[in-house]
Amino acid sequence: MFRKVLVANRGExxxxxxxxxxxxxxxxxxxxxxxxxxxxxxxxxxxxxxxxPPRLADSYLNVPAVISAAEIADVxxxxxxxxxxxxxANFAEVCRASNIKFIGPPPExxxxxxxxxxxxxAMKKAKVPILPGSDGVIFxxxxxxxxxxxxxxxxxxxxxxxxxxxxxxxxxxPEELPNLFHAAHTEAANAFGNGELYMEKFIEQPRHIEFQxxxxxxxxxxxxxxxxxxxxxRHQKLIEEAPSLQVTPDMRExxxxxxxxxxxxxxxxxxxxxxxxxxxxxxxxFIEMNTRIQVEHPxxxxxxxxxxxxxxxxxxxxxxxxxxxxxSLGIRGHAIECRINAEHPQKFTPSAGxxxxxxxxxxNGVRVDTAQYAxxxxxxxxxxxxxxxxxxxxxxxxxxxxxxxxxxxxxxQGIETSIPLHRGIFADxxxxxxxxxxxxxxxxxARGSAG
Amino acid sequence: MNPLNPEDIHDxxxxxxxxxxxxxxxxxxxxxEFKVRLKFNQPEVTQGGLSDLATLLAGARGGxxxxxxxxxxxxxxxxxxxxxPLAGLHVVKSPIVGTFYGSPSPGASPFVSIGEHxxxxxxxxxxxxxxxxxxxxxxxxGDIVKCFVSxxxxxxxxxxxxxxxxx
Numbered sequence: 001m002f003r004k005v006l007v008a009n010r011g012e013x014x015x016x017x018x019x020x021x022x023x024x025x026x027x028x029x030x031x032x033x034x035x036x037x038x039x040x041x042x043x044x045x046x047x048x049x050x051x052x053p054p055r056l057a058d059s060y061l062n063v064p065a066v067i068s069a070a071e072i073a074d075v076x077x078x079x080x081x082x083x084x085x086x087x088x089a090n091f092a093e094v095c096r097a098s099n100i101k102f103i104g105p106p107p108e109x110x111x112x113x114x115x116x117x118x119x120x121x122a123m124k125k126a127k128v129p130i131l132p133g134s135d136g137v138i139f140x141x142x143x144x145x146x147x148x149x150x151x152x153x154x155x156x157x158x159x160x161x162x163x164x165x166x167x168x169x170x171x172x173x174p175e176e177l178p179n180l181f182h183a184a185h186t187e188a189a190n191a192f193g194n195g196e197l198y199m200e201k202f203i204e205q206p207r208h209i210e211f212q213x214x215x216x217x218x219x220x221x222x223x224x225x226x227x228x229x230x231x232x233x234r235h236q237k238l239i240e241e242a243p244s245l246q247v248t249p250d251m252r253e254x255x256x257x258x259x260x261x262x263x264x265x266x267x268x269x270x271x272x273x274x275x276x277x278x279x280x281x282x283x284x285x286f287i288e289m290n291t292r293i294q295v296e297h298p299x300x301x302x303x304x305x306x307x308x309x310x311x312x313x314x315x316x317x318x319x320x321x322x323x324x325x326x327x328s329l330g331i332r333g334h335a336i337e338c339r340i341n342a343e344h345p346q347k348f349t350p351s352a353g354x355x356x357x358x359x360x361x362x363x364n365g366v367r368v369d370t371a372q373y374a375x376x377x378x379x380x381x382x383x384x385x386x387x388x389x390x391x392x393x394x395x396x397x398x399x400x401x402x403x404x405x406x407x408x409x410x411x412x413q414g415i416e417t418s419i420p421l422h423r424g425i426f427a428d429x430x431x432x433x434x435x436x437x438x439x440x441x442x443x444x445x446a447r448g449s450a451g
Numbered sequence: 452m453n454p455l456n457p458e459d460i461h462d463x464x465x466x467x468x469x470x471x472x473x474x475x476x477x478x479x480x481x482x483x484e485f486k487v488r489l490k491f492n493q494p495e496v497t498q499g500g501l502s503d504l505a506t507l508l509a510g511a512r513g514g515x516x517x518x519x520x521x522x523x524x525x526x527x528x529x530x531x532x533x534x535x536p537l538a539g540l541h542v543v544k545s546p547i548v549g550t551f552y553g554s555p556s557p558g559a560s561p562f563v564s565i566g567e568h569x570x571x572x573x574x575x576x577x578x579x580x581x582x583x584x585x586x587x588x589x590x591x592x593g594d595i596v597k598c599f600v601s602x603x604x605x606x607x608x609x610x611x612x613x614x615x616x617x618x
Contacts, residue, residue, distance in 0.1 A: 050607040068549045068580035072605035
């Protein structure tokens with residue numbers, strides 16, 4: 001096991017990783033920007049090094065500063081958390097060149113999965129179901145017409161270099177295709193400096209289902225089942241739960257087996273998440289793979305009893321899955337997570353500032369991952385996630401009841417948070433019934449029941 | 452109130468140093484007519500390693516002994532000089548995290564020495580980050596008064612390197 005690890009992140013995930021290190025007897029080094037001097041990840045690390053001014057590009061995303069800190073602190077490994085440098089293959093390469101273990105997959109694999117089309121082809125080859133679509137880039141509107149006919153309307157055009165919805169267009173009829181093709185091309189070229197587009201079948205009212213995997217460095221891969229993440233607003237997840245009500249034990253086993261075979265072939269290592277869309281017929285289609293720990297990993301930890309971050313550290317230090325995991329894996333109960341953001345519950349505007357009162361709920365089956373505290377400050381420079389509230393019940397009904405009471409006991413004053421929004425969602429009949437898709441938030445907000 | 456003899460002042464200074472080194476927050480001494488109460492500014496966040504160094508440095512700079520006004524018996528002048536030796540000085544801070552080197556190569560003479568005049572933009576040291584030797588320039592003109600770091604020492608972003616008496 002490692003002697004000393006640097007955590008290249010901030011906020012709750014930095015603290016989460018520090019906790020795992022500490023429980024494994026690993027010395028910890030935190031890095032921080034000037035805006036985070038009084039943060040808990042700084043306070044609770046064995047050592048802390050200021051690496052730059054508040055701006056992300058000058059501190060947490062500054063590769064030379066992070067590597068330099070790792071070198072002067074003499075660490076053996078870096079845990080990148082999520083976001084920031086976690087899926088930056090160049091960073092992983094610099095780590096390798098500096099003889100520092102990057103806790104994640106090898107840079108080649110991160111790079112493969114970062115290129116959507118290559119990732120799709122790799123999955124297709126291993127017989128993981130993918131969305132029907134173009135094999136690569138479509139250059140002209142005429143070409144797009146032919147593809148759309150083959151795939152079947154509706155289709156969606158997406159930017160090859162894209163993300164965040166830009167350069168994306170849903171096309172429902174052949175007549176509107178040429179105009180939408182040009183609009184998407186121009187938008188992508190402006191946003192990413194690359195106007196290349198590809199096409200996929202568009203799934204109406206999809207669910208977002210993802211599978212958690214762990215792979216060691218000796219060729220073993222396991223699936224730790226699925227998470228349901230359909231409660232999203234503008235592609236930002238708000239609530240995640242596990243297991244999904246829509247995934248049957250047979251599907252779970254089949255997809256799990258296929259993924260393990262595929263990831264073994266690719267040479268995947270460490271923790272990862274494979275994201276799928278599910279259509280109305282419960283058919284799953286691969287969309288992308290995230291090559292890091294996810295924000296919503298605690299729901300999987302709750303139902304499997306496996307500490308995913310500790311598993312990451314143990315895998316990266318060379319341990320085999322068979323020594324890390326229990327002999328048999330199963331699902332126990334039902335877990336739900338709410339992302340508590342520092343933002344207005346109806347307007348969704350970010351709300352930075354000083355927290356004046358902070359009461360964290362507890363009790364049986366309630367977990368809160370946060371790096372915030374009373375009199376702590378939410379700086380305006382970073383992500384608005386300030387806490388994750390996770391509950392674990394014997395079934396979904398108990399989990400909902402637990403979440404409802406935990407939300408009522410979660411008090412944050414001084415800033416606006418999404419807690420009132422979550423309370424509204426948990427009181428909603430559609431959410432309670434579990435019969436929802438990624439269009440839920442739009443319908444919910446239209447009903448005017450938020451907060 | 453009896454004036455203190457030089458021996459007492461010396462003892463007091465030593466005591467202050469000892470308390471500072473051990474990060475004592477408050478100290479009270481009562482020997483009849485001789486009463487001392489000392490309060491030290493505590494670093495807001497304490498952690499091990501490098502930042503400890505940084506906070507200690509910060510403490511040595513700004514957070515020195517501040518005798519409570521009513522009970523202090525040490526001569527005000529003596530305490531004053533221990534309080535803020537850097538008043539009115541400009542501090543050159545490290546713009547990057549890395550390892551400090553005072554000279555261009557091992558054995559070579561240092562870029563600058565105490566008392567020397569430096570111009571704004573003049574290279575005053577090297578901070579090594581990722582095997583790259585980054586020349587650090589002074590952001591002010593003046594005479595070097597003090598160097599806060601030693602050769603080969605790991606330093607963080609914003610850590611004080613030199614103090615300069617502006618000219």
